[in-house]
Amino acid sequence: MKVSELLNEYEAFKTLGEKELPFEAALTVAGNIETLRVPAEVAIRKRNEITEKHLERDDKGSPIKVGDGYKLKDSAAYTKEMLSLEENEVEIGDIKKIPKSVLSSLTIAPAKLAPILKYIE
Secondary structure, eight states, X not given: XXXXXXXXXXXXXXXXXXXXXXXXXXXXXXXXXXXXHHXXXXXXXXXXHHHHHXXXXXXXXXBOEETTEEOBSXXXXXXXXXXXXXXXXXXXXXXXXXXXXXHTTOOOOHHXXXXXXXXXX
């Protein structure tokens, strides 16, 4: 699985994990979160390292803020490195499917559910 897919699925399962579910479905979702957690945390750490490496800093060593974000030394190099990270393949354990019937009473934004549609049967 690509790192970009991993992070999207991890966030989607975490969102689903905040919902009240029947026990078996909750157990499956919790297990899927745990399966994805360590590889996602590694990917997030690497993403943060890339960001830190490319931040432009002032004379005190603090990142230079620009609007809601920060100024980058070389945005093209940053983007290239981030895309490379996101395209990396990562091994994960088995993700278990969730029966659609146990999710039918939930209210959730489609965009939050989209990354894990393949795990809903």
